[in-house]
Every structure is written in C-alpha cells, then in structure tokens.
Amino acid sequence: METLQFKTNINCGSCVAKVTPFLNQLENVDTWKVDTNNPEKILTVSGEDLTSELIETTVQKAGFEAAEV
16 A cells, blocks of 8 residues: 655645545545645545546546645
8 A cells, every 4th residue: 555645725624525525436545634734734645556646636626736745
C-alpha cells in the first residue's frame, strides 16, 4: 500500500462531504482523510497504484485544489 499527501483547500466538514463521493468512487483508494485542523488542509490518501495526477484530478472535479506535498 502506498500513501500520498496533498495540500488542499478542503477546509470544513461540508467541503469534506462534497469531495467524499468523488474520492470514494476510486477503486484503488483504500482510505483517505483530510486534516482540516492543519493550516495546509492535508489530504492523506492510501491505496494501491495511486498517482498524484489521479487524486489531483479527482479533487478538482469536486471543485477543490490539491497539490502533492
């Protein structure tokens, strides 16, 4: 399993709820979470065969920004 981290602008529970269906639909993502208490709003994604491009594109489709740390 690999883990990737991204700086995001997902900054509250409503934002997390909005991005949830997008990240949950990815078959190679096992778990993910957003640390909304961190000033950089770090998204941590774990799974198999992950690419930063896949996660960044998926988060953008949900209306947010993500950049790999």
